[in-house]
Amino acid sequence: MFRALACLAVAILLHADEFDERARRIHQSVIAADSHIDTSLRVLMDRADLSRRSTVGHVDIPRLREAGVRAPVFALWAPTFYEGSEAIRRTLQLRDAMQRVFDEHPELIELALNASDVERLAHQGKIAALLSIEGGHQIADDLAVLRMYYRMGVRSMTLTHFKNNHWADSSTDTAAHNGLTDFGKEVVREMNRLGMIVDVSHVSDKTFYDTLAVTAKPVMASHSSCRAISPVPRNMSDDMIRALARNGGLIGINFGEGFISPKDAERLRLGIRTAQMDPPRGGGKALDEYAEKTIRAMLKPDKAEATIDDVVRHIDHVVQLVGVDHAGIGSDYDGIGAPPQGLEDISKLPRLTAALLRKGYSEQDVRKILGGNFLRLLRQVTGR
Numbered sequence: 001m002f003r004a005l006a007c008l009a010v011a012i013l014l015h016a017d018e019f020d021e022r023a024r025r026i027h028q029s030v031i032a033a034d035s036h037i038d039t040s041l042r043v044l045m046d047r048a049d050l051s052r053r054s055t056v057g058h059v060d061i062p063r064l065r066e067a068g069v070r071a072p073v074f075a076l077w078a079p080t081f082y083e084g085s086e087a088i089r090r091t092l093q094l095r096d097a098m099q100r101v102f103d104e105h106p107e108l109i110e111l112a113l114n115a116s117d118v119e120r121l122a123h124q125g126k127i128a129a130l131l132s133i134e135g136g137h138q139i140a141d142d143l144a145v146l147r148m149y150y151r152m153g154v155r156s157m158t159l160t161h162f163k164n165n166h167w168a169d170s171s172t173d174t175a176a177h178n179g180l181t182d183f184g185k186e187v188v189r190e191m192n193r194l195g196m197i198v199d200v201s202h203v204s205d206k207t208f209y210d211t212l213a214v215t216a217k218p219v220m221a222s223h224s225s226c227r228a229i230s231p232v233p234r235n236m237s238d239d240m241i242r243a244l245a246r247n248g249g250l251i252g253i254n255f256g257e258g259f260i261s262p263k264d265a266e267r268l269r270l271g272i273r274t275a276q277m278d279p280p281r282g283g284g285k286a287l288d289e290y291a292e293k294t295i296r297a298m299l300k301p302d303k304a305e306a307t308i309d310d311v312v313r314h315i316d317h318v319v320q321l322v323g324v325d326h327a328g329i330g331s332d333y334d335g336i337g338a339p340p341q342g343l344e345d346i347s348k349l350p351r352l353t354a355a356l357l358r359k360g361y362s363e364q365d366v367r368k369i370l371g372g373n374f375l376r377l378l379r380q381v382t383g384r
């Protein structure tokens, strides 16, 4: 009896190793993407050196390489208390911080403008950094500013953040425009024309459906999860996920607190409340100091209730609902304080792959979820 049990235990262990080993091999060759990370904050506020493996934060170049994440999307996020020209100034600070990374480490990381760039840079062993803007308020109601962001290499924009802007309603604010205004629709059309991914994370349900009615190209929810599992307004309902799939779009599963498990939702509510608070009057240095203080409080490291199994559940929910072609990864790393247990930073991504393989996912399916779906969308939107 003891012998039989011992044999069973060895068989289970070997089996576990087999999935980990297959995951490790996949991550050596895959071009994985992460459609939303906030690492630019650490570059700006801490002057983080991304070329070295750090013990703080969730993302740096060595950890991206370990996980085969060749196509991370670095969000340039200005909190909504940056208004008008102040939001543009903040965006330029973040864009400048990322340029410093590109200038100091051209052998490790380069700006990518389309899917062909990503493939070329990945084959050279480099990180292909994509840039996004997080919050439509950052264009200060001016399409010229949007076009200048495009010329500075930005290839995606989230239409809102935690608050409404002058042309789109947010999922975490009281509706003011009944979705997208006429100007909001113009923004979507201009993004289509330029070849920028329209990002529908953060927007209200009505804004989401209005966007789908206007857009001529697939859209992305870069960092949202499933409302059916964790019922917070930032997540997507099953009906929204089905509509997103019909559009050919993609949902990048957010690993953040509250997105994955409602047990961690208090931290998400704290972030939303912080965004609604009144900032100091004026702008410039005083506003930057206020931003630094509030962002550091929001990102204070903590332990989540959510685990890697909860993340698998969200991915599987999307796949069961609309198939494997519309699920991706949008971790929100470096923009969250408490990542799920087992996925403490981006280098742990192979564990997620092993868990999906263990669940019966094929290697081909896993490759789509890890980055294939994102690259398809990027190619469709940028044309290359």
Ligand SMILES: [Zn+2]
Pocket: 134, 202, 223
């Ligand atoms: Zn966000």
